[in-house]
Amino acid sequence: MSEPIGERIRRAPKVLLHDHLDGGLRPQTIIDLAPEGHVLPATEADALRQWFEDSASSGSLERYLETFDHTVAVMQTADNLRRVARECVEDLAADGVVYAEVRYAPEQHLDGGLSLTEVVEAVRDGFAEGEAAAEADGSPITVRQLLTAMRHQARSMEIAELAVGYRDDGVVGFDIAGAEAGFPPTRHLDAFEYLQRENAHFTIHAGEAFGLPSIWQAIQWCGADRLGHGVRIIDDVTRQPDGSVQLGRLASYVRDKRIPLEMCPSSNIQTGAAASIAEHPIGLLKDLRFRVTVNTDNRLMSGTSLSRELELLVDAFGYDFADLRWFAINAMKSAFLPFDERLAIIDEVIKPAYAVLATMS
Structure with missing residues (x-):
């Protein structure tokens, strides 16, 4: 009897770039x-x-x-943050994730008297404990922090400086999140300009609840390395009467520059950014060879895992393990980890595992 597809997907090495710590407890x-x-x-x-x-x-x-x-x-004490962070890593490792960037907003975890640095260090320690437990369990995983600033607040520079201060201690990048409408990323230009001067990586939530202007500002004004969601780039893609597809200038730029799209199918449906998995823009964007990645966003709220997200796409679009390998390598190429470390995971973990899975198809 052949192994169920869901279990084979779970065993396949996966890479996760968009996962919220406070959305996965x-x-x-x-x-x-x-x-x-x-x-x-x-x-x-x-x-x-x-x-x-x-x-x-x-x-x-x-x-x-x-x-x-x-x-x-x-998540307001160091002990609690360590536990939540450790369990996050354990859960991702059990799902076959081999590399993950998990984001959270340090400014939301100060009510118990912690400082921003104490928050980052508690999460760092929890991730390390989770990595050690996963290694002992035979499911090695590397997990890094993305520090998020809330776009409706005024602490983005402080959080950007925090991210730079800890970039050699478990933090690989910066993010802004929160309501897009009325809070454009350009409100935080000083933080993004600082990060660029410091040669630091950052992603921006854009193109989910708000459309193309949000994406344009995130890229052209703020210089985002990646787009959190970016699903509304589809608004700049037009199907012609003859069945061909025409890209607008922004969509062409995003594809030409290989700007990664951190897409979260189930979450996008919950927020109304997509009508269903079968109608999710990820299908067309993958066909057009955009730098698409598959992510979970908030695992608890969406009742999901990265394996489940991929299985939903397999059911909707008929993807095989060659497609899942493409998603994993896309994500690993787009990670904020140093190049040599990314390459090692691609060559030593992802490619060998998918070569075996391909023989089982």
């Missing part, structure tokens, strides 16, 4: 760590998991944002 961990007086919507793990998924899929932005009130509330 285990429900039982939230219950265990909930501070005194914090009322959860459910006190049994399966019921709490279902609440998160239902709330994120409700179509209500207010209810979706409420989910993070509960996860962030339990």
